[in-house]
Amino acid sequence: MFHQILLQIFQKLNKERTISAAYHVLRGKRSGQTIQDIGLFQLHQYFGLLPKLSRTTFDEAVNLFMQNSWLNVQESGHFYMETLGLQRAQQTPTFFFDGWHYRGNEHVFFARLSLIVQSLSHQAAAVRTFSPISRDTMIQAWVRTFLQAHHYKEGHLQQQLLTECNHVLTILPVSDASKQLVLYRLSGYQLPGWTWQQLADERKETVLDSQLAFIETLHILLNEVHQKIDDYPLLGHVAEGLKVKILLTDSAQQTAQLYEQGYSMEQIVQMRKLKQSTIEDHFVELAMYEPNFSIGPFVSYDEAQKVWQASKQYQTKKLKILHEALNDMSYFQLRLVLAKGEV
Amino acid sequence: MELEQLLHKHFGYSSFRPGQKEVIEALLQEQDVIALLPTGMGKSLCYQLPAYTLEKPVLIVSPLLSLMQDQVEELKRFGEKRVVALNSFLSLTEKRYVLHYLEQYRFIFTSPEMLLQQQVQEKLAQMKLGLIVVDEAHCISQWGFDFRPDYLRIGDWLSRENRPPILALSATATKKVVRDIRETLSLKAPFEFMYNVDRPNIHLGRVVVEDKADKARWLMHHVTETAGPGILYVSSRKRAQQYSEALLQEGVRVAAYHAGYGVEDRQFIQQQFIAGELDWIVATNAFGMGINKLDIRQVIHESMPANIANYMQEIGRAGRDGHSALAILLYAEGDEELAKFVVTGDLPTLHHVDRYQELLSQQIQPIQMLKNGELSETAFRVLDYWLQRESSEQVKVRLNHLALEKYNAVNEMLQIIQTKDCIREHLVGYFGQKLQKKPENCCENCGIHYDVIKKVCLKEKKKVEMATWESRLQQLLMGN
Numbered sequence: 001m002f003h004q005i006l007l008q009i010f011q012k013l014n015k016e017r018t019i020s021a022a023y024h025v026l027r028g029k030r031s032g033q034t035i036q037d038i039g040l041f042q043l044h045q046y047f048g049l050l051p052k053l054s055r056t057t058f059d060e061a062v063n064l065f066m067q068n069s070w071l072n073v074q075e076s077g078h079f080y081m082e083t084l085g086l087q088r089a090q091q092t093p094t095f096f097f098d099g100w101h102y103r104g105n106e107h108v109f110f111a112r113l114s115l116i117v118q119s120l121s122h123q124a125a126a127v128r129t130f131s132p133i134s135r136d137t138m139i140q141a142w143v144r145t146f147l148q149a150h151h152y153k154e155g156h157l158q159q160q161l162l163t164e165c166n167h168v169l170t171i172l173p174v175s176d177a178s179k180q181l182v183l184y185r186l187s188g189y190q191l192p193g194w195t196w197q198q199l200a201d202e203r204k205e206t207v208l209d210s211q212l213a214f215i216e217t218l219h220i221l222l223n224e225v226h227q228k229i230d231d232y233p234l235l236g237h238v239a240e241g242l243k244v245k246i247l248l249t250d251s252a253q254q255t256a257q258l259y260e261q262g263y264s265m266e267q268i269v270q271m272r273k274l275k276q277s278t279i280e281d282h283f284v285e286l287a288m289y290e291p292n293f294s295i296g297p298f299v300s301y302d303e304a305q306k307v308w309q310a311s312k313q314y315q316t317k318k319l320k321i322l323h324e325a326l327n328d329m330s331y332f333q334l335r336l337v338l339a340k341g342e343v
Numbered sequence: 344m345e346l347e348q349l350l351h352k353h354f355g356y357s358s359f360r361p362g363q364k365e366v367i368e369a370l371l372q373e374q375d376v377i378a379l380l381p382t383g384m385g386k387s388l389c390y391q392l393p394a395y396t397l398e399k400p401v402l403i404v405s406p407l408l409s410l411m412q413d414q415v416e417e418l419k420r421f422g423e424k425r426v427v428a429l430n431s432f433l434s435l436t437e438k439r440y441v442l443h444y445l446e447q448y449r450f451i452f453t454s455p456e457m458l459l460q461q462q463v464q465e466k467l468a469q470m471k472l473g474l475i476v477v478d479e480a481h482c483i484s485q486w487g488f489d490f491r492p493d494y495l496r497i498g499d500w501l502s503r504e505n506r507p508p509i510l511a512l513s514a515t516a517t518k519k520v521v522r523d524i525r526e527t528l529s530l531k532a533p534f535e536f537m538y539n540v541d542r543p544n545i546h547l548g549r550v551v552v553e554d555k556a557d558k559a560r561w562l563m564h565h566v567t568e569t570a571g572p573g574i575l576y577v578s579s580r581k582r583a584q585q586y587s588e589a590l591l592q593e594g595v596r597v598a599a600y601h602a603g604y605g606v607e608d609r610q611f612i613q614q615q616f617i618a619g620e621l622d623w624i625v626a627t628n629a630f631g632m633g634i635n636k637l638d639i640r641q642v643i644h645e646s647m648p649a650n651i652a653n654y655m656q657e658i659g660r661a662g663r664d665g666h667s668a669l670a671i672l673l674y675a676e677g678d679e680e681l682a683k684f685v686v687t688g689d690l691p692t693l694h695h696v697d698r699y700q701e702l703l704s705q706q707i708q709p710i711q712m713l714k715n716g717e718l719s720e721t722a723f724r725v726l727d728y729w730l731q732r733e734s735s736e737q738v739k740v741r742l743n744h745l746a747l748e749k750y751n752a753v754n755e756m757l758q759i760i761q762t763k764d765c766i767r768e769h770l771v772g773y774f775g776q777k778l779q780k781k782p783e784n785c786c787e788n789c790g791i792h793y794d795v796i797k798k799v800c801l802k803e804k805k806k807v808e809m810a811t812w813e814s815r816l817q818q819l820l821m822g823n
Contacts, residue, residue: 114607117819124822129420133610135412137432162820169812179812185607188819192614193607195598201591202809 001209004092005046006061010071010081011089012041016317018077023058026050028103030249032281036339039288040317044100049215050208051104057208098219105242106218111136112238114186115143120158121188133187146237157234164234168224177203178217181210248285255282256290280332287339295336303329307337346392353395354421360385362536367392370474370508375533377480377511377524381659386512387414390476394449399473399507403452404497406482408432411452418450425449429457446470455493458500472507477528480511481652484523492728498527509533515652518775540655540774544662547766547786548671548793558673562586562645565671567593571622573641576657578681580627582645587625596806597623600630620807628653637664644672647682650752651759651773667784669793672760679757686749689719691726691742696735699726765789 009022017037024034028048038047065071070085081089111134122130132140150157169179181203187193194202200210222239229236248256251274258268269279286293295304310325311317322334346364350356366378366389380386394401405411411428418426425448427441445451445466457463477483483494501509511524511533525533552558566575567590577583580601587599598612598621615621617636624630628648642661648654654672662668695718699709709730713723729738755773762769766786771778784791810818817823 121819121822124820129416131413131416131610133607135606158820162816165816165820166813169816176812180809180815183812183815183819184809186815186819187611187614189822190618191818192618192620193611195604195608195611197608198598 001095001212002206003061003064005049005095005212006065007070007085007089007092008095009043009046010065010079011086012043013037014086015078015080016041019062019071019073019079020077023053023055026053026058028099032278032284035249035285036281036288036335038100040338045095045097047099048103049097049099049212095216096220097216098223101243102219102222103244105244106215106222108139109222109239109242110185110218111139112143112146115139116146116161116238117186118188119143119147120152120161121191123152123155124158125189127189130189133193149237150234161234164232168221168232168235172217172221172224174217174220178213181214182217182221185214248289249282251278252282252285255279256286256293259283259286280335283332284335284339287336295340299329299333299336303333304337304340307334311338349392349395350388353392354388360388362538363388363392366510366534366536369534370510371396373508375509375511375528375530377513377521377530377533377535379513379515379521379535379537381514381538381656386514387417389512390474390510391418391450393474397473399471400446400448400451401474401476402467402472403450403476403478404455404458405452405478406455406494407479408454410478411454415450415452423449427451429453429463431456442466455497458497459493464500474507475501475509477501477509477511477524479513480524480528481513481515481520483511483527484520492724495527495728498529502529515656517652517773537774537776540776541767541771541778542659542662543780543782544665545658545668545670546782546784546791547658547770548669548791549760549766549787550671550673552673552675554675558645558675559589561673562643563589563593565643566590566597566623567595570640572616572619572636572639573623573643574630574639574657574660575623575625575643575645576630576648577625577627578646578685583625583627586645590623590625594806595623596621597625600624600626602627602629628657634660636660638666639663640666640668642668642670644670647672647674647678647753647760648756649682649686649749651756651770654756654759655770655774674760679753682753682756683750686753687746689721690746690749691718691722693739693742695722695726696730696738696742699730700735763788 005026006022009025010019013021021034021037024031025037025043025046026049028051038044062071062073065085066073068084069082070088071079071081073079115132115134118130118133122128134140134143147157150160172179181199184194184199196207196210200207203210203213222243225232225235225239226243255268255272258271259265263271265276265279265283269276272279283298287295306326307322307329310322314321314325316322317338319331319334319338323329323331326334346367347358350359362378362380363385366376369376370389370393376389378386378389380389390401390403403414405414408430411430415426415428427445427448427450429438429441429445429451430453433441442462453463458467477494477497483498509528509530511528511530513520513524521535524530550561552561562575566573575586577586580603583599583601587597590597598615600609600612604612612621612624613634616624616634639661642658644654644657648657658670661670695712698712698717702709702711709727710723712718713720718726726738729741733741759766759769759773765778765781765788767781767789768778781789809815
């Protein structure tokens, strides 16, 4: 699965970026460049899937791709996909990740759910104490409040949660093996969970692939719950506050506020004591994710048209090439136009 | 009320375990106490019970956050509500709240780091404590194997006037460490209690092999042919991984365990082991803390422990139910070199001392060394502590001494392995005790009838099969 995901990302970034760009996407790097790449190349679903992905693991995969003649990487890190690699990428299945909206929060959801299930399991067995699966005090406090809010002492919560989980898992368009995977990361009274290694052995794949299948299933489940929130009073509560609504980085958010208050870009640079280029990154981010943000004050309509014509003519979104073709425009203007999308 | 009555009222036990009553009586007479009791032998009861007659809060200083959490939960299980852990897990608001109401708790657990904070010290100075407990007290000894400079610093704090009695607790301590505990904590003529280190139901085997390959052959054969539950201790994460994979291939119900796994995975392995779904654990020395499984039949050491105390602690996890258990230590010539390399790997070197002074003279914060990854965090803590107090020359002498001590500890372990006399007698003697009686199948040198002890492995142990998601969900929530 990891290799298939990488192939898909490389296919989208083909000839346009260095291989590192794919690494940053998977790690969820919150830099202007990566955020911009997400929008330009439609990489939303892969964003931040593996925040702890090591460079070694990533490089190993890249080396394998090179050995298989799927990928050609130049010394600068720029790459293109060979015919074989493109074929392979075509054969990969469609994935249903939603990294952009969850950004690792699926693990918070699961930590909450794990502790809830563990507590209810022990309660059903009339065992009053156990060692909590999550040592995170935030999670513990959250779950305590949850259990009290749903009157767990009355003893009906088990049945209610069972009904909801059965319902959501029955209609979820994923394989039974994926549902099993999720269920075996949960534990209860005299029911230990399985380690990643054990699950991966059972599924005959790598630990990383099992973890990705788990994340994908959680993303699909969370989206189902959010779409029909009225059908899932309990799971909806567990998922509360975990879907990212504001899509800007915190710093870009601050810049946006100042801009809305009427400060100019130069003033914002001074006020925030940041580099001009950083503030430019923020504006590019705004152009990409804020539908009401107009790039008009920075680029004229005619200029934007020219950029799109050039992009078509040269078949690229590479700034360097576009800049050579349209040398009276700044890099910043080019990025704004590309970020805003075709008019 | 009699102590026995209190014991029954608050904890539901009808009698004390060896040592508990003597320790408690000494504390109630306001005497300082050093109590050496192994884990799982009711160490904590020594301060839990006095708390109910003292009517003043008991302060427990504990260096391990996870252990602290376990102890807090244990007390809550006995229905105690006035218990708090004052540690870095608390948010600022929580901490302020806890500090404000501190005197209302019966049990206050805290870490050495926390105790060094000014606001904590000020608050404690205003309070009347009934007892101060220093848990894992061997960490205080500079010759100990888990030396914590912060523990030395609290020594200064504890030596104030009008302090309540101090109870120093440890599972493993040699005579030298006991002396360090006494001096650093300025204990006044303490009552010392030491449990009987001998565990007669554990048979002490030793197998000498040619080399690494020979070791692997022996282990694979032994583990597949004999009965668990057992722990196989190995020297590295990588080795743990390799052995567990190889044994899995042979159909053994086994899992690796080391600090490289996530918290959940580690808990799952422990739970599976306790539930009997696993027969063997291949572990680094990260495994064992807080594991409560009574029927472990074998503990095997694939490589040499760093010292005798570690060895005793690790084999001590076997046979807690009192039935026969087997400890086997594997040795190939030269194993001590690897052990020495590992034990000194964490120490600061003479070069680090010079580098520290060089940075200081350039007006750079020495912590930069740590940030550059030039040495480990523990090493930096040790270096930083001593260089703030002594000259470079003195610290260098100290560091050399430390390394030598660690080498000596490995050599002491080597002597146990190489002795031609009774291994048990040697081990017990090391802790300053005398062996009362040799059990049957005592040790390798006295003679062990292995075939009597190792029951033949029941080959047809079923691997746990995965249930469908529906029935797993049902089991988890409804229990059937």
